[in-house]
Amino acid sequence: xxxxxxEILLGISLSGLVLLPACISEDVESRFSKGLELLYENRHKxxxxxxxxxxxxxxxxxxxxxxxxQAKALFQSGLIDHLYQDQPYRAVGRLRxxxxxxxxxxxxxxxxxxxxxxxxxxxxxxxxxxxxxxxLVHEFPEREEAIGFRYRVAQSYFLVNDFDQARAEARMLLKxxxxxRFAAEVRLLVANSYYLxxxxxxxxxxxxxxxxxxxxxPIRARxxxxxxxCYQDLGEKNKAESSFLAAIKDHPRPDLVxxxxxxxxxxxxxxxxxxxxxxxxxxxxxxxxxxxxxAPKTTQSPQKSPDEKTVSGQVDSKSAQ
Numbered sequence: 001x002x003x004x005x006x007e008i009l010l011g012i013s014l015s016g017l018v019l020l021p022a023c024i025s026e027d028v029e030s031r032f033s034k035g036l037e038l039l040y041e042n043r044h045k046x047x048x049x050x051x052x053x054x055x056x057x058x059x060x061x062x063x064x065x066x067x068x069x070q071a072k073a074l075f076q077s078g079l080i081d082h083l084y085q086d087q088p089y090r091a092v093g094r095l096r097x098x099x100x101x102x103x104x105x106x107x108x109x110x111x112x113x114x115x116x117x118x119x120x121x122x123x124x125x126x127x128x129x130x131x132x133x134x135x136l137v138h139e140f141p142e143r144e145e146a147i148g149f150r151y152r153v154a155q156s157y158f159l160v161n162d163f164d165q166a167r168a169e170a171r172m173l174l175k176x177x178x179x180x181r182f183a184a185e186v187r188l189l190v191a192n193s194y195y196l197x198x199x200x201x202x203x204x205x206x207x208x209x210x211x212x213x214x215x216x217x218p219i220r221a222r223x224x225x226x227x228x229x230c231y232q233d234l235g236e237k238n239k240a241e242s243s244f245l246a247a248i249k250d251h252p253r254p255d256l257v258x259x260x261x262x263x264x265x266x267x268x269x270x271x272x273x274x275x276x277x278x279x280x281x282x283x284x285x286x287x288x289x290x291x292x293x294x295a296p297k298t299t300q301s302p303q304k305s306p307d308e309k310t311v312s313g314q315v316d317s318k319s320a321q
Contacts, residue, residue, distance in 0.1 A: 028058070028063070028065075028069050031050075031054055032051075032054065032069065032073065035050040035051045035054065035073070035076060039080065044080055044084040044085060045085075047076075047080060048081070048085065051074070051077040052074075052077050054069065054070075054073040055069075055073035055074045055077070058070035058073065067102055068102055068105070070101055070102075071098040071099075071101040071102035071105050071107075072105070072107070074094045074097050074098035075094075075095065075105070075107050075111055077094050078090075078091045078092075078093075078094035078095035078098060078111070078114070079091070079095075079114065082114060082118060082122075088122040089123075091114070091118060092115055092118055092119075095111045095115050096115065098111055109136075109139075109140050109143065112132065112135060112136050112139065113136060116129055116132035116135075116136060116149070119132055120132075120152065120156065126155075126156040126157075126159040126160045127156070127160050129152070130152075130153050130156035130160075133149045133150070133152045133153045133156065134153055136149045137149050137150050137153070147173065147176070147177055147180075147181075148182065150173045150176075151173060151182045151186060153169045154166050154167075154169035154173065154186065154189060155189065157169060158189055158192075158193060161196070163193040163194075163197055166189065166190075166193055167190050167193055170186045170187075170189055170190050173186050174187070184210060184213065184215045184219045185219065187206065187209065187210040187213070188210060188219060188223055190206050191203050191207045191210060191223065191227075195226065195229065195230055198233075200230050200233055200234050203226075203230045204227060204230045204231070204234075207227040208227070210223045211223055211224070211227070218250060218251075218252055221246075221249070221251040222247070222251060224243050224244075224246045224247035224251075225243065225251055225256075225257050225260075227243045228243030228244040228247065229260070231243060232264060237264060237267060237268050237271070238268075240264055241261065241264055241268065244257055244260060244264065245261070
């Protein structure tokens with residue numbers, strides 16, 4: 001539905017342009033270069049108008065290479081919309097139109113990557129971003145960046161709370177690359193997905209599996225902290241405290257770890273006070289005259305209620321991006 005609206009918007013934008021007079025002595029390549037010069041001079045609106053006018057003219061040209069030039073001009077105008085005009089939806093529309101005209105263009109990879117980036121970083125439409133990154137992986141599997149795009153797919157599903165699909169994507173990535181740059185991040189994502197589903201035992205197991213690998217120090221610290229969160233929610237406060245202490249030195253947010261540790265130690269202190277034995281009467285009451293009031297019965301103190309779970313913050317790697 002959105003794509004249709006963008007195509008309509010693109011049609012309106014192009015149809016409202018006044019065509020530039022085509023000089024016989026001026027070829028298309030020099031006119032395209034003129035648009036780049038305007039861009040380099042920071043005349044962004046002028047550059048955008050120039051490229052759109054060129055695209056409009058090429059749409060009605062009989063030149064055999066006209067579709068290629070039309071697509072190139074639309075691609076440039078889409079980049080300008082995204083990078084300089086703060087028009088992400090319009091940018092997506094023009095980039096899509098460029099790919100529709102020339103699917104195998106030299107800029108096709110860059111255009112697809114730009115569309116996926118807009119949905120992920122600018123529009124925060126993670127469901128659509130996942131689909132766009134999947135297209136990148138499918139169409140350009142040989143690219144070195146493909147493994148990073150697959151990780152983005154897993155992240156996108158994670159961010160829309162589709163944790164089962166996020167783990168499925170993560171496992172596919174680990175199957176292809178069990179070690180390397182993204183492997184630890186992927187394992188952390190899997191562990192956090194279990195935590196957010198309150199599947200705490202599975203989250204603990206996933207964090208332990210990550211910590212058993214040769215992992216970068218910052219990721220190890222994040223995993224230690226989040227393992228502590230799991231232990232805290234399971235009521236294992238001493239293990240949680242140990243995990244927080246192990247994380248605090250190298251965690252990217254030591255203030256966050258310190259705050260959580262302080263709250264946990266407060267709870268541990270309260271438990272310690274509750275566990276102190278209360279004095280009980282040990283003397284047996286003696287017989288009293290019939291007229292005397294009976295001695296009060298000694299009652300045992302009420303049973304201590306189970307420990308309440310603390311309210312934990314969001315797992316901090318949830319923006320692994």
